[in-house]
Each structure stands twice: as C-alpha cells, then as structure tokens.
Amino acid sequence: MIFLRFLVFALPQLLVFLLLGATFDLLGGRDQADSAVGVLIVLFFLNPVATAFLVVIETLTALEKRKNESPSHSFVMLGLAVFLLFQAITTNVVILMQVKLH
Secondary structure: OHHHHHHHHHHHHHHHHHHHHHHOOOOOOOOOOHHHHHHHHHHHHHHHHHHHHHHHHHHHHHHHHHHHOOHHHHOHHHHHHHHHHHHHHHHHHHHHHHHHHO
C-alpha cells in the first residue's frame, strides 16, 4: 500500500518534469526523441487511472477502518488521494491546453 501511495504521488511530478523537459528541448526535441513522447503519452493516461485506483482502495480502507477506529483518522489518506486525483486531472487538462496551443 505504501508503494502504491508513493507511485501515485510521483506520477504527476514525473509527468510535469517530462513535459517541461520536452518543452525546453532538454530531451533532444520532440521530433528527435520518440521515446520521450511515448513515455509522455503513457504517463498522461496512467496518471489519472492509477490515482483513481488509489481513491477506490483508500475508500475501501477508510470504510473498513471506520468500523474499528475513529472516523476522522480513517479519512485522512482518502482526502490525500482525492487531492492527488484532482492534481492528476488538472495536470492533464493543462497538458491538453498546451498541446492545443502548439
């Protein structure tokens, strides 16, 4: 579970860093580095899917912990997962806006 949380937290940052690297021509240019564009596309689709999966897992965990522990403590990680989902969707919207501009 800790690995999934770390992975979902790192995906939006990787996507942003790769996009910035491609924008500022740090990856050899988009026309010269086909693998960078492929990774960008994979991260673009993987980012919200993995984050939504984390939200589902955290919801199930929070509901299970709610029966055993205090309710306020069980929803902290769920709130973080929802925030990460919002960040992932916002990042993808910004990327789509940048693609439309070019």
